[in-house]
Amino acid sequence: MINKKVSKVAIGSVRELPERLGKTVFVGDKEVAVFKLSNGSVRAIENRCPHKGGVLSEGIVSGEFVFCPMHDWKICIEDGNVQAPDRGCVKTYQTLVEDEEVYLLIDEL
Amino acid sequence: MEKKKLILVGNGMAGVRAVEEILKVSKDLYEITIFGSEPHPNYNRILLSKVLQGDTEVKDITLNTFEWYEENNIQLYTAEMVVKIDSIRKVVITDLGRMEPYDELILATGSLPFILPIPGANKEGVTAFRDIKDTEVMLEASKKYKKAAVIGGGLLGLEAARGLLNLGMDVAVVHLGPYLMERQLDPMAGKLLQTELEKQGMTFLLEKQTQEIFGNDRVEGIRFNDGTELEADLVVMAVGIKPNTELAKGCGLTVNRGVVVNDYLQTNIPHVYAVGECAEHNGIPYGLVAPLYEQGKVLAKHICGVDTNPYKGSILYTQLKVSGVEVFSAGDFMEGEDKKAIKVFDDQDNYYKKIVLRGNQIVGAVLFGDSSDGNRLVSMIQKEADISDTMKVSILQPQGQEAGASLVASMSNDEIICGCNGVSKGTIIQAIQNQGCSSVDDIKACTSASRSCGGCKPLVAEVLQLSLGDSFDGQLQKEAICGCTTLSRDEVVEEIKAKGLTHIKEVMFVLGWNNDEGCSKCRPALNYYLGMVNPTEYEDEKESRFVNERMHANIQKDGTYSVVPRMYGGVTNSQDLRRIADVVDKYEIPLVKLTGGQRIDLLGVKKEDLPKVWEDLDMPSGFAYGKSLRTVKTCVGEQFCRFGTQDSMGLGIVLEKKYEGLQTPHKVKMAVSACPRSCAESGFKDIGYIGIDGGWEIYVGGNGGTHVRSGVLLYKVKTEEEVIEITSAYLQYYRETANYLERTSAWIERVGFDHVRSILDDQLHRKELNNRMDKALSVIKDPWKAITEDEKVKKELFETVVMS
Numbered sequence A: 001m002i003n004k005k006v007s008k009v010a011i012g013s014v015r016e017l018p019e020r021l022g023k024t025v026f027v028g029d030k031e032v033a034v035f036k037l038s039n040g041s042v043r044a045i046e047n048r049c050p051h052k053g054g055v056l057s058e059g060i061v062s063g064e065f066v067f068c069p070m071h072d073w074k075i076c077i078e079d080g081n082v083q084a085p086d087r088g089c090v091k092t093y094q095t096l097v098e099d100e101e102v103y104l105l106i107d108e109l
Numbered sequence B: 001m002e003k004k005k006l007i008l009v010g011n012g013m014a015g016v017r018a019v020e021e022i023l024k025v026s027k028d029l030y031e032i033t034i035f036g037s038e039p040h041p042n043y044n045r046i047l048l049s050k051v052l053q054g055d056t057e058v059k060d061i062t063l064n065t066f067e068w069y070e071e072n073n074i075q076l077y078t079a080e081m082v083v084k085i086d087s088i089r090k091v092v093i094t095d096l097g098r099m100e101p102y103d104e105l106i107l108a109t110g111s112l113p114f115i116l117p118i119p120g121a122n123k124e125g126v127t128a129f130r131d132i133k134d135t136e137v138m139l140e141a142s143k144k145y146k147k148a149a150v151i152g153g154g155l156l157g158l159e160a161a162r163g164l165l166n167l168g169m170d171v172a173v174v175h176l177g178p179y180l181m182e183r184q185l186d187p188m189a190g191k192l193l194q195t196e197l198e199k200q201g202m203t204f205l206l207e208k209q210t211q212e213i214f215g216n217d218r219v220e221g222i223r224f225n226d227g228t229e230l231e232a233d234l235v236v237m238a239v240g241i242k243p244n245t246e247l248a249k250g251c252g253l254t255v256n257r258g259v260v261v262n263d264y265l266q267t268n269i270p271h272v273y274a275v276g277e278c279a280e281h282n283g284i285p286y287g288l289v290a291p292l293y294e295q296g297k298v299l300a301k302h303i304c305g306v307d308t309n310p311y312k313g314s315i316l317y318t319q320l321k322v323s324g325v326e327v328f329s330a331g332d333f334m335e336g337e338d339k340k341a342i343k344v345f346d347d348q349d350n351y352y353k354k355i356v357l358r359g360n361q362i363v364g365a366v367l368f369g370d371s372s373d374g375n376r377l378v379s380m381i382q383k384e385a386d387i388s389d390t391m392k393v394s395i396l397q398p399q400g401q402e403a404g405a406s407l408v409a410s411m412s413n414d415e416i417i418c419g420c421n422g423v424s425k426g427t428i429i430q431a432i433q434n435q436g437c438s439s440v441d442d443i444k445a446c447t448s449a450s451r452s453c454g455g456c457k458p459l460v461a462e463v464l465q466l467s468l469g470d471s472f473d474g475q476l477q478k479e480a481i482c483g484c485t486t487l488s489r490d491e492v493v494e495e496i497k498a499k500g501l502t503h504i505k506e507v508m509f510v511l512g513w514n515n516d517e518g519c520s521k522c523r524p525a526l527n528y529y530l531g532m533v534n535p536t537e538y539e540d541e542k543e544s545r546f547v548n549e550r551m552h553a554n555i556q557k558d559g560t561y562s563v564v565p566r567m568y569g570g571v572t573n574s575q576d577l578r579r580i581a582d583v584v585d586k587y588e589i590p591l592v593k594l595t596g597g598q599r600i601d602l603l604g605v606k607k608e609d610l611p612k613v614w615e616d617l618d619m620p621s622g623f624a625y626g627k628s629l630r631t632v633k634t635c636v637g638e639q640f641c642r643f644g645t646q647d648s649m650g651l652g653i654v655l656e657k658k659y660e661g662l663q664t665p666h667k668v669k670m671a672v673s674a675c676p677r678s679c680a681e682s683g684f685k686d687i688g689y690i691g692i693d694g695g696w697e698i699y700v701g702g703n704g705g706t707h708v709r710s711g712v713l714l715y716k717v718k719t720e721e722e723v724i725e726i727t728s729a730y731l732q733y734y735r736e737t738a739n740y741l742e743r744t745s746a747w748i749e750r751v752g753f754d755h756v757r758s759i760l761d762d763q764l765h766r767k768e769l770n771n772r773m774d775k776a777l778s779v780i781k782d783p784w785k786a787i788t789e790d791e792k793v794k795k796e797l798f799e800t801v802v803m804s
Helices: B012-025 B045-052 B066-069 B132-144 B155-166 B187-200 B288-303 B376-384 B391-395 B426-436 B441-445 B458-472 B489-499 B504-510 B522-533 B547-551 B574-586 B607-617 B650-657 B720-737 B744-751 B753-761 B763-777 B783-788 B791-798
Strands: A007-011 A024-025 A031-034 A041-045 A060-062 A063-066 A074-076 A094-097 A101-108 B004-009 B030-035 B075-077 B082-086 B091-094 B099-101 B104-107 B111-113 B126-128 B147-151 B170-174 B204-205 B208-217 B217-222 B229-231 B233-237 B242-244 B260-262 B273-274 B277-282 B318-321 B325-331 B339-346 B351-358 B359-367 B416-418 B561-563 B589-596 B601-604 B627-635 B670-675 B687-692 B695-698 B713-715 B802-804
Touching: A007 A024, A024 A101, A031 A101, A060 B522, B004 B012, B004 B099, B012 B030, B012 B104, B012 B288, B045 B132, B045 B155, B045 B351, B045 B601, B066 B075, B082 B170, B091 B187, B104 B288, B126 B132, B126 B376, B132 B155, B132 B233, B147 B155, B147 B217, B155 B170, B155 B187, B155 B233, B155 B318, B187 B204, B187 B325, B187 B359, B204 B713, B204 B753, B229 B233, B318 B376, B325 B376, B359 B376, B376 B416, B416 B426, B416 B713, B426 B441, B426 B458, B441 B458, B489 B522, B547 B791, B561 B607, B574 B601, B574 B607, B601 B607, B607 B783, B607 B791, B627 B650, B650 B687, B687 B720, B695 B720, B713 B720, B713 B753, B720 B744, B720 B753, B720 B763, B744 B753, B753 B763, B783 B791
Parallel strands: A024 B802, B004 B030, B004 B104, B030 B075, B104 B273, B126 B233, B147 B170, B147 B233, B170 B204, B260 B277, B627 B670, B670 B687
Antiparallel strands: A007 A101, A024 A031, A031 A041, A041 A094, A060 A063, A063 A074, A094 A101, B082 B091, B091 B099, B111 B242, B208 B217, B217 B229, B318 B325, B325 B359, B339 B351, B351 B359, B561 B601, B589 B601, B687 B695, B695 B713
16 A cells, blocks of 8 residues: 555635636646535635646636636536546546645645 | 608507508608507517417517617507597597697508307306407416317318317317318318317317307306307307497498508508408408418508509418318318319328319319418419419429429519518528628518518528528527527527526526526627626626636737727827836736737737736737727828828727727727828728728728628718717627627628618617717726726636745
8 A cells, every 4th residue: 555645725715716717726736626616615726727738716617617718618526527529537626625624735755 | 951740550560560660661751540459569469379388478479569669769558549530620539638739640440359149158167369368368368268169160270179178178160161261271171180180179060040149147158059168168259250340430430341452452431451351352341360471561652652563462371280280271172163273182191282273273272281372373373474384283292292392482573472471582692791690580570571470490491501502500590699609699688688687697597508607609799788788787707707708818829818908090199108118018018019910919928917017018908808898900091190180099099998898799990091092901901991082981880800801981081979879779789699709791781781870870779879878988987097996806717926
């Protein structure tokens, strides 16, 4: 088993996260897009579209999907999968909400 | 000139159509007042059976909405009946005691259902089938009772019967004649129809004469003159109609069966016309829609003092669907004496066709099961076609069976496709070619073809197919705005207006989106349409904006943004330039570039710096990111240029100040040049202005992008005021009718330059468009200033979180 360290990073209050709008979060050298969906859940994915590196945090959010603002690729925020007819996936990050504070769980090798 | 007063008595299909025809000839001649005894606007009586069947609402069969009356400045009095005409003093008097003077009067009182004068006809549960009120009575009855009897096996009776069957009642049709619809069908077709309807569950009692309706307060049954009885909780009398001449009789008008009119629809009293079912022309009161519309046309021209051919009567023909079965008849369709018939009967595919000949001439026809040949046969009958050169049987050839040629293809351009509205094949082709119609709905909106009974829709589709070839796909008739709905742009906008929808979620919910939160196509589109329909009330939804319009800056491939401040007409000064230079230094902006639209672009600005950059610039947004007015490019013009004939910079600045921030379906670019050398490149802008001696030329629909297109001269005008008036009207019409993300160049090709021009030619239209434009402009604020003053938005949109 690889010895993985998981760091828990607080990124702000859940009440201050706007619904259906992405938030850009830099953690070290990682750029993460954090979304509060219309059902209230908070999700985080890598902030770059696998197509041409579009910034996903600025995409239009519909349900559990985000549309990349560059070329309209449709990406599932829950599992990071690009939707057909395009293909690929983005990294997802675990999130936690404790006492209204949102945390990102980031693996570190 | 003061308008003359025109009064229409009767707010039904014939009368209102005549008024529509009058408005087509001239909108300025008459001040129009309409009296209608029903509390509804004009609706399509032919489709009442659909309302009865429960799948259609009254509003769906409305032909002219209350707004239509308003838009055309027509004074409408509903639920008010004219009870007297004083033709000496030229006034009408209503049942509410209102007196209204007229210069010209049109009677279109329609007809009354014929109620059999038998005992019990006034019992509860006995109704006619003529108007919305009757329909409501029947709908109510179907909820409580089971057994219905329809007296009358004509068209109306059968439609009523079908409706009641759909409502779950047991229906018996009682008919005096030996077979159904004997006015429209021959015995063979009548029997075939009966067999078909029996399969659907109707029962028939033929050659039965009703003697009495019995029961206590409510009907319990019918007794016939042969002593037999039929149980019924609801009796619908559909034995026929008679011209409604009650008003006319008391006023000295000559009345026979209907109000007698001449070939110009004039009655015996000067300034009084009659049209439609209440009128009798040459001994015939007509009861079908096509003749009524023909009469309306003649009347309109005559009353407006325009030359017209006299009305010479109509060839009667019927083309309808009875309970899903197509039937058709035309002309003199009963053989005998000097008339001979050719018949084809296919028992297997269940169709029957007959033509009736007098010598070599076709005088009548009957079709059952497949009526697609109907229009062609009517036109052969109308033209009194000589068929001696044709293989007789080939006239009855089922469509497409021989040589595969379409019947529509073989029709000449003056042949009628839509009988109800008298629209010829040629007119439809013109609408396709000149006005960009590409669907049956477009054609309907443009020409009225298929607007009334809808029977000719397949023919209209065939004309489209023939004209547009493969690019027309009947299945893809309307283009849904995205995969979340099947509704087209026009349908969605119509529903937003009709249902008063006010936000995106509501639109999706009410119109049954198959995806709760829509997608990146429909959300921005709905956001635009809602704001367009309701500029002062609608609250823009930033979550449904594309990133650039949400952030009010253009996103670049690396996630930074570019910022373009407003410089009206491309004119700047030392102060603005100095401030721009300071901002570039302070925020270490990597690239400064001049744009194609004569602006300065600051590229590579970090998202979190945007509000500060705007604040320091202290200039309005240049909207370089927006579906909005981008830039008005100008040449130097008469201030400095030796060729300049006009103040191009001045006009450019006025235009840009007026329309900055306006939301449009797609970006809009303008240019103003002071002479025809057109240094500002006015020839391929959405709107381009070229100064000429004493005025301006206005070019529209140009594009310098993916599909290069030259602008087309829309108007030459003299003053700046006229420039603004035309520009506002044109832009507003684009705003109201274009698809979201459709540039003006594509839009004008789709709707047609001539069409747009005709809208703007109409002074009233132009003024209304200007008013709506001013309303839209009244709520615009500079977005940069608004954001810099709003801490919440700044935090939500522009802050990033940085963790080490």
